[in-house]
Structures are given as C-alpha cells and as structure tokens.
Amino acid sequence: TRTTMTDSEKYDRQLRLWGEDGQARLEKAHVCLINGCATGTETLKNLVLPGIGAFTIVDDKKVEEADLGNNFFLDKPSLGQSRAVRATELLRELNDRVKGYSVEEDPVTLINTKVDFFDSFTIVIATQLPESSLRKLATFLYDKNIPLVVPRSYGFIGSIRIATPEHTIIESKPDNQTDDLRLYNPFSELQAYVDSIDLNTLDSSRHSHVPYIVILIKILQKWRKEHDGQSPKTRQEKDAFKDAITAAQLNSLEENFTEAKKAAMRAWMPPSISSDVQAILKDEKAVNPTDKSDEFWILAAALREFVENEGKGDLPLSGSIPDMHSDTVGYVTVQRLYHEKAQSDIAAMTARVDGILTRLGQSRSIPHDTIKKFCKNARYLQVVRYRSLEEEYTPDPSRTDVFTNHLEPADNNVQFYLLLRAVDKFYATHRRFPGYFDDKLEMETDIAGLRSSVNSLLSEVGLPTSSVKDEPVHELCRFGAAEMHNIASFIGGVASQEIIKLVTHQYVPFNNTFIFNGMNSSTTTLAL
Amino acid sequence: MATPMEQGNEDLHDKRWTHINKVIDRNGPLAGPDFTPDTPENPQIKKLLRHEFPILVIGAGGLGCELLKNLALSGFGNIEVIDMDTIDISNLNRQFLFRHTDVGKSKAIVAAEFINKRIPGAHVVAHFKKIQDFDEAYYRKFKLVIAGLDSIEARRWINGLLVSMVKRDEDGDIDPSTIIPMIDGGTEGFKGQARVIFPRITSCFECSLEAFPPQLTFPLCTIAHTPRLPEHCIQWASLIAWEDKNFPKPFPHGTKIDTDNPDHMTFLYETAKKRAEDHSINGVTYKLTQGVVKNIIPAIASTNAIIAAACCNEAFKICTNTSGTLNNYMMYNGVNGIYTYTFEYEQKEGCAVCGSNFAKLDLAKTTKLQRVVEILTEDPRFQLKRPSLRCNGRNLYMQGMLEANTRPNLDKTLVDLNINDGDEITVTDPALPGSLYLTLKVIYA
Numbered sequence: 001t002r003t004t005m006t007d008s009e010k011y012d013r014q015l016r017l018w019g020e021d022g023q024a025r026l027e028k029a030h031v032c033l034i035n036g037c038a039t040g041t042e043t044l045k046n047l048v049l050p051g052i053g054a055f056t057i058v059d060d061k062k063v064e065e066a067d068l069g070n071n072f073f074l075d076k077p078s079l080g081q082s083r084a085v086r087a088t089e090l091l092r093e094l095n096d097r098v099k100g101y102s103v104e105e106d107p108v109t110l111i112n113t114k115v116d117f118f119d120s121f122t123i124v125i126a127t128q129l130p131e132s133s134l135r136k137l138a139t140f141l142y143d144k145n146i147p148l149v150v151p152r153s154y155g156f157i158g159s160i161r162i163a164t165p166e167h168t169i170i171e172s173k174p175d176n177q178t179d180d181l182r183l184y185n186p187f188s189e190l191q192a193y194v195d196s197i198d199l200n201t202l203d204s205s206r207h208s209h210v211p212y213i214v215i216l217i218k219i220l221q222k223w224r225k226e227h228d229g230q231s232p233k234t235r236q237e238k239d240a241f242k243d244a245i246t247a248a249q250l251n252s253l254e255e256n257f258t259e260a261k262k263a264a265m266r267a268w269m270p271p272s273i274s275s276d277v278q279a280i281l282k283d284e285k286a287v288n289p290t291d292k293s294d295e296f297w298i299l300a301a302a303l304r305e306f307v308e309n310e311g312k313g314d315l316p317l318s319g320s321i322p323d324m325h326s327d328t329v330g331y332v333t334v335q336r337l338y339h340e341k342a343q344s345d346i347a348a349m350t351a352r353v354d355g356i357l358t359r360l361g362q363s364r365s366i367p368h369d370t371i372k373k374f375c376k377n378a379r380y381l382q383v384v385r386y387r388s389l390e391e392e393y394t395p396d397p398s399r400t401d402v403f404t405n406h407l408e409p410a411d412n413n414v415q416f417y418l419l420l421r422a423v424d425k426f427y428a429t430h431r432r433f434p435g436y437f438d439d440k441l442e443m444e445t446d447i448a449g450l451r452s453s454v455n456s457l458l459s460e461v462g463l464p465t466s467s468v469k470d471e472p473v474h475e476l477c478r479f480g481a482a483e484m485h486n487i488a489s490f491i492g493g494v495a496s497q498e499i500i501k502l503v504t505h506q507y508v509p510f511n512n513t514f515i516f517n518g519m520n521s522s523t524t525t526l527a528l
Numbered sequence: 529m530a531t532p533m534e535q536g537n538e539d540l541h542d543k544r545w546t547h548i549n550k551v552i553d554r555n556g557p558l559a560g561p562d563f564t565p566d567t568p569e570n571p572q573i574k575k576l577l578r579h580e581f582p583i584l585v586i587g588a589g590g591l592g593c594e595l596l597k598n599l600a601l602s603g604f605g606n607i608e609v610i611d612m613d614t615i616d617i618s619n620l621n622r623q624f625l626f627r628h629t630d631v632g633k634s635k636a637i638v639a640a641e642f643i644n645k646r647i648p649g650a651h652v653v654a655h656f657k658k659i660q661d662f663d664e665a666y667y668r669k670f671k672l673v674i675a676g677l678d679s680i681e682a683r684r685w686i687n688g689l690l691v692s693m694v695k696r697d698e699d700g701d702i703d704p705s706t707i708i709p710m711i712d713g714g715t716e717g718f719k720g721q722a723r724v725i726f727p728r729i730t731s732c733f734e735c736s737l738e739a740f741p742p743q744l745t746f747p748l749c750t751i752a753h754t755p756r757l758p759e760h761c762i763q764w765a766s767l768i769a770w771e772d773k774n775f776p777k778p779f780p781h782g783t784k785i786d787t788d789n790p791d792h793m794t795f796l797y798e799t800a801k802k803r804a805e806d807h808s809i810n811g812v813t814y815k816l817t818q819g820v821v822k823n824i825i826p827a828i829a830s831t832n833a834i835i836a837a838a839c840c841n842e843a844f845k846i847c848t849n850t851s852g853t854l855n856n857y858m859m860y861n862g863v864n865g866i867y868t869y870t871f872e873y874e875q876k877e878g879c880a881v882c883g884s885n886f887a888k889l890d891l892a893k894t895t896k897l898q899r900v901v902e903i904l905t906e907d908p909r910f911q912l913k914r915p916s917l918r919c920n921g922r923n924l925y926m927q928g929m930l931e932a933n934t935r936p937n938l939d940k941t942l943v944d945l946n947i948n949d950g951d952e953i954t955v956t957d958p959a960l961p962g963s964l965y966l967t968l969k970v971i972y973a
Contacts, residue, residue: 009617016819016826017717046829049622069544072597075646094624155551156841156851175863209754323757328807331756438553471557478556482547485601486841489594493833497718497862500830507718510865518841519558521722521854522870 007051007097014050021373022504023051027097029122029503030054034107034137036061036087038483039153040127041073042492047499048091054099055091056121059084060106070485108133115140123499125149131393131424138163138389147502148389151495154423155479156518157416158491162498162509163389168296169382170374171506180318180379183216183267184231187317187341193333194218199248207250209327211334212260216267219244219260232268241268255325271314273307277381281307291360298366299374300381302352306345316345316375346375386512392528400462406526407467413515413524415468419476422454429453435477447477487518539578539605539649541571548603549574551850560849573848578605578649581847584670585609586659586686588635590827591676591713593625594836596643599674600650602844607643608670610655610662611636616788622829659686664693664962672846673710674839678825680740680911683712684881684959687725687733691882692962694728702728711842713835717826718862720835722854723873724842727882730856731873734881741908758804758811762820765799787822796821834860880910880966888969897925897945898938900968904955910966912957919953920946942970 008015015023029052033040036059044055063078063086071087078086084102092100103110107126110117111133118124124141126134126148134150141148147164186194194217199207223241224231232241242264249257273281280286285293286300293301307313319342321335350371357364374381406414426434426449434446451473455465494514501509515524552573555565566573583604585595588611599607613635615626625642626635640654655662659682667673667689677683687710695706710725712733725732750756751764766785773781777795786792797817804812818824838858845851857873860866878886887909889900897917904912917924924945925934937945947953947970955966 010620012618012621012815012818013824013827014621016824017828042833045624046833049624049829051621065543066546067544069542069603070547070601072601072646076648093627173863175861325750325754326756327754328756328809331754332808335756435554443554475556475558478551478554478559480550480554482550484547484551484844486598486837486844489598489833490837490841493830493837494862494866496833497828497830498866500828507862508864514866519851520870521838521842521858523866523868525865525867 011051018500018504018506022500022506025504026500027051027053030056030120031123031125031499032056032058032118032121034124034126035059035128036071036073036083037127038067038070038072038485038488039151039158039491039495040125041071041087041091042485042489043125043127043149043151043495043499044091044492045073045094046493046496048094048098048100050500051095051097052503054101055088056101056103057084057088058103058105058107058110059087060104070483070488072485111137111140119144119146121146123147123149123502125151125495125499127151131428135389135393142388142390147499149495149499149502151491152420153483153487153491154420155476155482155484156487157420157476157479158487158494158516158518159417159420160491160495160498160514161389161392162502162512163386164502165385165388167384167386167502167505167509168294169384169505169508170296170299170370170377172377172380172382172508173506174380174508177380179266179320179322181213181266181321182271182314182317183213183220184270185314186217189337189341190334191217193337194221204250206327206330208254208256209325209330210256211324211326211330212256212263213321213324213334214330215245215248215257215260216263219248220267231270238264238268259325273315274379276383277315277379280381280383283383289356289360291362293360295366295370296383298353298356299349299371301356302349303374303378305352305356306349310345310348315378316349317342318376318379319343320376342375346372349375382508384509384511387528392512395460395462397462402526402528403461403463403467406524407463411520413517413522414526415472416517417513417515417526417528418457418463418468419450419454419472422450422457423476423481425453425457426450433481435480437480443477447474450477487516490516490518541568541574542649545574545603548844552577552848558851560845560851560853563849573850574603577603577847580606581671582606582608582669583843584667584673585676586673586682587611587676587678588623588625588639588654589613589619589676589678590622590829590832591715591836591839592635593623593639594832595674595676595713595840596625596639596650596652597647598836598840599843600643600647600652602840604843604847605649605651607650608653608655609636609640610657610659611639612656612658622827622832624829664689667708668693670708672843673708674843675710675712676836676839677712677714680737681913681959683733684737685961686710687712687727688881688959688961688964690725691727691732691734692964709846711839713839715827715831715835717828718831720831720860721858722835722838722842722860723857724846724854725856731875732879732882735876735879735883736873737911738908742906742911755803755807755809758800758809758813758816759820761804761807761809761812762796762800762817764803765796765817766821769799769803770796785821787818793818793821831860831862834862880960881964884967885965886967886969888971890971890973891942893943893972894941896939896941900942900953901925901938904957911959912955912966913959915955915957917953917955919951924953 033044036057061083063074063081063083067074073087073090082104084104088100088102126137138148142165145165150161152159194214197214232238242261245257245261280300281304285297286304289298289301319339321338353366353371406412434450435443454468454473458465458467498509501507510525511527513526513528553566585592588609614632615630615635617631625639630638634656636654636656640652643650643652690708690710695703697703707727713722714720746760746763751760755761769775797814800817801812842854845853855872858868858870860868875883877883904910904915914927916926923934925937949972951970953968
C-alpha cells in the first residue's frame with residue numbers, strides 16, 4: 001500500500017470515509033490560504049490533520065493582541081512577528097507529513113501585480129479580501145479551473161462561497177443507495193440460474209433458503225405469463241403480486257419469502273436512469289469528446305455508447321448484492337453471477353473507452369481501476385457547475401426570484417448574505433467596516449450608511465428595500481467585523497470539508513453559497 | 529507584583545478579547561432578552577465569563593479537543609475536563625492537542641496542559657477519571673456541562689444525574705438555581721448533532737433514546753449456520769469461536785476480548801478468514817475485522833470542528849446573553865452539500881428521566897417475567913442494563929444480593945406472580961442514576 005504502517009493507523013478513521021484513492025489525492029494537493037486570520041487557520045487545521053500535501057499562507061500582517069484572542073495558531077511569543085510565518089509553524093506541528101510555506105506579501109498587491117502566483121495551487125482559500133481584489137482573483141482562478149473557496153466570519157454570521165467552472169464526481173457516495181438487482185430485466189446468466197431452480201421440488205430446508213432475488217424473478221415471470229407480458233402497475237396489481245409471494249410461501253417462518261415481500265417493489269419497478277446521469281449522458285461533452293476532454297468525459301462518452309449498445313438502455317451492472325436470508329452456497333452462487341456480469345460490463349466499457357481514445361488519436365489510456373470505479377458508481381455520477389463570482393456580482397433582473405423565495409420567512413438567512421455584500425460596498429467607500437470603531441456617534445452614522453449601502457444593493461438586484469429590515473442592519477454594525485472564534489471554527493469546519501470533497505472528488509460539495517446563522521444555529525445553502 | 533485579584537481584573541480588559549468584546553460591550557436589536565452590555569465601570573459579563581462561570585467538558589477526544597480550544601478562545605477562565613482514556617495513534621488525525629510522543633498518556637491531562645500553555649488564563653483542570661467517579665456535590669459547582677462523548681451510556685448517566693439534581697421548592701415549583709444546562713454534541717463520519725438541554729425545562733437526552741437504537745449484531749443462526757458476508761465470519765470468530773472452550777486458541781478460556789490487544793485481534797482475523805475460506809466467502813481483512821469487533825466509527829477533524837463550534841457558540845451565548853440561543857436541537861449531514869435541520873425537540877411524555885417516567889406494556893397473560901426483563905434490556909425505548917423490578921410492594925426480580933433468591937421468578941408468568949391487569953411495576957436500573965425509576969403499567973391483551 002501507498003501509506004506507511006503508522007500512517008494507515010493514524011489515518012484509519014478517515015480512510016474508512018474516502019479510502020486510499022481519496023487520501024492519495026489529498027496528499028498531492030497544495031492549498032493556498034490568503035490571510036492567516038482565525039477563519040483561515042481553522043480551515044487549514046482540518047486539512048493539515050488529515051494529511052493535505054502542502055499549504056501556503058499569504059499574509060503581510062504582524063501578529064497583534066487581538067489575534068491571540070481568536071486564533072489558536074498564534075501565541076504570545078508570536079506578538080509582533082509575521083502572522084504568516086507563525087501560523088504556518090504552529091499548523092505544521094499538527095502533522096509532520098504536511099509541508100507548510102509562508103509568503104510575507106500583501107495579498108491585494110499580489111493579486112494586482114502578480115496574480116499568476118496563484119496558478120500553481122490545487123485550491124485557493126481567500127479570506128478577508130476587499131470585494132475588488134476578490135473579484136479579480138476569482139476571475140483569474142475560474143479561467144484556470146482552480147477552485148476558489150471564500151470562507152468568512154462576521155459577528156455571529158458566517159458564509160462560504162465556492163466557485164469553479166465544473167467539478168466532476170464519480171464516487172458521490174449518496175446516503176440512500178439502492179441495490180442494483182435487475183429483477184425487472186434479469187440478465188441472461190441470472191435468468192438461466194433462476195430457471196434451473198424449481199421451487200416445487202425443493203425440500204423444506206432448501207425452500208426456506210432460496211435467496212429472494214430468485215423468488216421475485218420467478219413470481220414476476222409467472223405474473224407476466226398470466227398478464228399478457230405486463231408487470232404489476234396499479235395498487236391492486238401490486239397487492240396481488242405480494243399475495244402471489246405469500247401463496248408460494250410454505251409457512252410464515254420462511255424469512256426469505258418475508259424478505260421477498262418487503263423487496264417486492266424492486267421487481268415491479270422498471271429500471272431508470274436518474275435525471276442527473278441522463279443529463280451527463282446528453283451533455284455536449286459526452287456526445288462529442290475531444291482530445292482535450294478529461295477522463296470523466298471520455299468515460300461518460302463511453303458510457304453513452306454502452307447504454308445505447310451492450311447496455312440495452314441500462315447502465316453497467318454495479319455488481320454487488322445486499323445480504324439476504326439464504327444458505328451460503330445459494331447466496332455465493334448468486335453473488336458470483338452478479339460479480340461476473342459486472343466484470344463483463346466493465347470489459348465492454350473498457351473496449352468503448354479504448355475505441356474513443358483511438359478515434360481521438362490519443363496515446364493515453366485510462367487506468368483499469370478508474371473504469372471499474374466509474375462502472376460501479378455509474379448510477380450516482382454527478383457534475384457540479386458553479387456560476388462565477390462575476391456572474392453573481394453582475395445584477396441580473398431575471399434572477400431576482402432566486403432571492404424572493406428565500407426572503408419570504410421573517411427569520412430567513414439570505415438577508416445576511418445581502419448584508420455582507422452591503423458591508424463590502426460600505427468598505428469600498430469608507431475604507432473600514434461599519435461599526436468597526438467604538439465611537440457612539442460614528443455608530444449612528446454607520447448604521448445609516450450601511451442602510452444606504454443595503455438599499456443600493458437591493459435596488460441593483462431588483463428587490464424592494466423592505467427585503468432587509470432595520471434591525472439586522474443595526475446588528476451588523478454592532479458586530480463591527482468581529483471575528484469570533486466559535487464562528488470562525490464552524491466556518492473553518494464546513495469550508496475544510498468542502499475542500500476535501502473538491503480535492504478527493506468524492507461526496508458532493510454544496511453549490512454555491514452557504515450561510516451560517518450563529519444566533520439561532522441554522523444554515524442555508526443557495527445557488528447565486 | 530499584581531495580586532491575583534488585580535491580575536484578574538487586568539485580564540478583563542485584555543486587548544486579546546477585542547473580537548468577543550464587540551458583542552459584549554454593545555447592545556443590538558438581536559441581542560438576548562434583557563441583555564445589558566458591559567461598561568468600563570461595570571464589566572459584569574466579562575467577570576462572569578472569566579471568573580464566575582465554571583464550565584465542565586466531558587471528553588477530551590475528537591470533540592473534546594475542539595471544545596477546550598473553543599471555550600478557551602471564547603473567554604471562559606474556569607474550565608474542567610474529565611476523560612478516562614489514554615491517547616491512541618488512531619486519535620492523531622483529529623485530536624490535535626496530542627502528538628506521537630503523547631501516545632499512552634491521559635487525554636485529559638495532555639489536553640489541559642496544551643490549552644493552558646497556548647491560551648493563558650483558560651485555567652483548564654484535568655481529571656483522568658470516569659464521570660461516575662464524581663458525585664452530585666462535584667457537579668453542582670458548574671454553571672454548564674458540555675459533553676463530547678462517544679457513548680450512549682455515558683450520556684444517559686450525566687443526563688440522568690443533572691435532571692435529578694433539579695430541585696423543587698415548597699410550592700412544588702422548580703428552583704431555577706438548581707438547573708445546570710447541558711450541551712451535548714455527537715459526530716459520526718460526515719454527520720453530527722448539537723443540542724441544548726435545560727433539565728426539566730426542555731427535552732433531555734433520555735427523551736430521544738429511541739433515536740439511538742442498540743448496535744446491530746447479526747442473527748445468531750446466520751452467524752452459526754448460514755454465513756454469507758465476511759462480517760458474519762468475523763462475528764463467528766468473536767462470538768462463537770472465542771466463547772467455545774473446545775476451540776483451540778492461544779489464550780486461557782474465559783479471557784475477555786481486548787480489542788486493543790493485537791494478539792487477540794490477529795486470532796480473530798485468522799479465525800474469521802479460515803471460516804470465510806471454508807464457505808468460499810471473500811472479503812475478510814484485518815481492517816474489516818477491526819471495524820466489526822471494535823465497532824469502529826469513521827471520524828474526521830472537520831465534522832468534529834463543526835459540531836464543537838456549534839456547541840461552544842451556544843455556551844458563550846448562554847453565559848453572556850449576547851444573542852439568542854439554539855432552541856434546541858441541530859442535526860447536521862455533510863454527505864451531499866451541507867444540510868442542517870434545527871428544531872425544538874419536544875419532551876417525551878413518558879420519559880424515564882424527565883417525564884412521567886411511565887410506559888404501558890401490552891402483554892399476553894402467559895408472559896413470563898423473563899420476557900419483561902428482555903423487553904427492558906432490548907427494546908430501543910428502554911435499553912436498560914440490569915433492571916430490578918418490584919410490584920405491589922414485593923420484589924419480583926432484583927439485582928445484586930437478592931438476585932439468586934428472586935431468579936426463580938423469571939420463569940413464572942406474571943399472572944402466577946399475582947400481577948393483575950393495570951398493575952404497575954417499578955423498575956430501577958444503573959442506566960437511571962440516583963433516585964430515578966421507571967413505572968410500567970401492565971395491560972393484558
């Protein structure tokens with residue numbers, strides 16, 4: 001194995017989530033954090049611990065007293081020193097496998113004068129950037145297909161934005177996966193095995209250990225013979241189908257028949273391909289792969305061909321079956337049939353992949369393990385496409401209802417997204433955040449100033465000024481850009497998790513804006 | 529040289545608390561009810577936070593490390609932590625207060641040392657003990673308890689204790705000064721939950737017991753006669769081969785399985801593998817063996833960070849009243865995007881701990897007492913450990929000294945034991961600490 005003995009012990013609990021493949025991708029990744037603030041270092045903490053390859057912190061600030069009260073990766077001896085250097089040192093202590101670098105430069109200047117500094121990173125995490133710099137950086141990274149993650153903590157509110165043109169996922173690993181049993185259209189080898197069993201001639205012990213897969217295929221076969229080739233469709237027919245199972249049951253102790261009744265729906269439901277996967281198959285990139293296509297789209301193109309040919313409308317068989325009441329021999333026999341059919345589907349897919357690559361004049365090949373993984377997870381493929389920050393920040397009257405629906409309930413969280421945008425507008429004008437200083441008079445004018453920034457933003461996006469009430473405006477000024485550790489840590493936790501998803505290409509990251517309301521401990525995700 | 533009091537007061541105005549001071553020193557329309565911000569002359573909240581709000585953290589593991597860091601950086605100046613475990617290498621991917629050189633040492637002690645060094649003034653005091661080693665008098669001194677536990681049993685124990693510590697005055701009204709809130713966090717892979725419990729006011733942990741059903745083992749007949757999965761072979765090794773005195777093993781018969789003993793684990797792995805091979809079953813690996821026998825739950829730093837932060841955010845708000853609080857349960861699932869569901873978990877009416885502690889049992893007249901004991905231990909509603917049962921002033925089945933005497937009753941029917949329709953059985957159990965008990969009303973079918 002790739003990881004050393006101590007690594008696989010240390011990483012055991014996380015390998016059970018993303019496996020060696022995921023770990024390998026993590027260890028190849030190099031992330032860049034802009035500004036070593038609490039939100040940033042909390043994000044990095046959760047990437048260093050599981051073994052990200054490397055990180056770089058870009059920050060020209062010196063450590064101040066206020067940093068010691070919210071940032072775990074700065075300590076008293078760090079006062080007056082480079083925040084980038086000290087935070088990097090204290091983060092590196094968490095995992096000696098991880099490389100850490102510090103760049104003592106002003107991120108804003110770097111973005112303005114040498115933005116291609118950022119093109120060597122796997123992911124860029126941007127914190128505390130003024131809007132104009134953030135947009136400049138975002139445009140550069142979007143063009144380079146480097147994901148940008150923007151975590152933020154502001155008083156009791158937190159937010160995260162993710163942006164990248166396209167993120168493909170083979171192993172989305174959804175919570176509610178169903179088994180790929182093909183009871184409706186058994187493949188020929190499975191059908192042959194089912195035909196070889198005559199339930200009526202089995203002794204009672206073997207009868208009560210026939211796997212329910214066999215039972216359901218037989219009952220369905222009999223049903224179709226008696227119903228002109230049709231499968232159960234109406235409520236009554238489905239109930240009658242279940243009765244037919246009961247009729248074949250010798251007694252109520254036969255667990256396999258009980259399981260068959262519970263799983264009956266799997267028999268009468270015709271196979272279907274999810275709308276997400278259908279969209280992938282119909283996508284221009286799958287229809288017309290080019291020599292620039294990445295692996296995912298070559299595989300998708302092969303999948304499209306497979307479905308239209310060998311698959312006869314179906315995806316490759318995933319190959320695994322759930323446990324079910326059965327004797328060992330019966331179960332293992334059935335299990336082997338599914339396994340072998342899956343292997344033969346993988347072989348057909350492999351031929352298609354090779355065919356496509358040859359037609360494109362490509363000498364590269366796609367690893368067998370990747371093709372295998374693609375086939376096994378074909379039902380749950382995902383492609384996530386993110387709108388760029390430029391698109392988000394360019395007012396679009398046709399998209400106003402994205403907001404209006406969310407703004408309905410009085411305690412909605414979208415108002416805080418709007419307030420944070422307004423806060424940035426305020427900053428662009430006043431070069432400081434509203435309510436930043438402890439001056440009562442300034443607070444009064446800042447509340448009015450933020451109200452005016454909010455109204456201007458609302459008008460830009462086509463919303464009435466009543467969309468954001470006065471109380472939250474006042475509250476945001478109360479916060480005065482405070483970065484409290486608990487909020488920073490919550491946001492750092494969420495951001496790091498999404499970064500792990502982006503790097504490992506497993507599980508599904510949110511699209512595209514996440515808001516945390518630390519006042520009532522609720523969250524909202526929306527695609528802006 | 530400043531006196532401790534002067535040092536303490538200086539600390540109140542320490543510039544490092546600039547960020548949290550913004551919400552402590554300023555009022556706002558969304559602050560907590562009746563919130564009064566601090567003034568320089570009257571730093572009430574800061575004093576409370578730093579000197580007058582003892583807070584107890586239970587667990588110094590995945591959640592515990594995060595909880596200690598967060599509480600220290602929230603300004604709490606009086607923190608204690610209890611954990612009975614020592615540090616293992618598999619902890620190091622998320623329990624960030626520990627290093628390779630700490631393996632084998634006490635989690636609580638190492639964690640406290642680290643925090644106290646990194647964040648002066650946190651004053652974390654460590655206890656390398658079980659929570660059951662402390663009594664009511666100890667727990668009474670805390671204003672808040674935060675649990676970062678990995679065991680249902682421990683959660684029930686502390687929950688039961690805190691609820692039973694709430695006293696009523698002469699008029700029967702709850703004395704609010706005896707309420708110690710508990711914040712409970714739990715994580716598993718990409719999922720977790722954070723909840724706030726005000727004993728006798730909100731739902732308690734026991735109210736939601738059914739949501740945490742007992743661990744799955746496979747049916748014995750599958751394990752013994754018709755194995756199909758590698759997991760079945762592994763449980764055969766741990767439940768059957770291990771217990772069988774005729775099955776050769778390099779340990780004396782009767783040795784308890786120590787899942788941290790590599791020799792025990794190797795034996796289980798090899799035994800499982802042989803059984804699997806005999807049945808043409810693939811998939812037994814050492815890793816799977818560990819997973820099944822130890823009931824390993826996947827764990828990562830990010831989920832622990834999220835849940836711990838939510839918990840400590842609530843602790844900060846409860847103490848300072850700077851904003852409203854979570855009412856009262858947040859569920860979190862990070863598998864597909866980020867999904868949270870925040871809702872008010874209602875008190876369960878028959879809750880054994882904070883409710884009427886009453887349940888009805890519908891039984892056939894031929895039911896034996898043994899069956900009632902089984903229900904009490906197996907049913908997700910109760911999940912009791914070693915229940916003692918009394919009815920109509922008589923002992924039915926008692927643990928401890930009277931067990932041998934009352935054991936014959938297990939084989940008798942309830943009718944034989946003179947239990948009539950509508951009679952109430954009183955049940956006590958180690959899972960219900962202190963004076964808590966459960967009342968079961970018998971209804972004959």
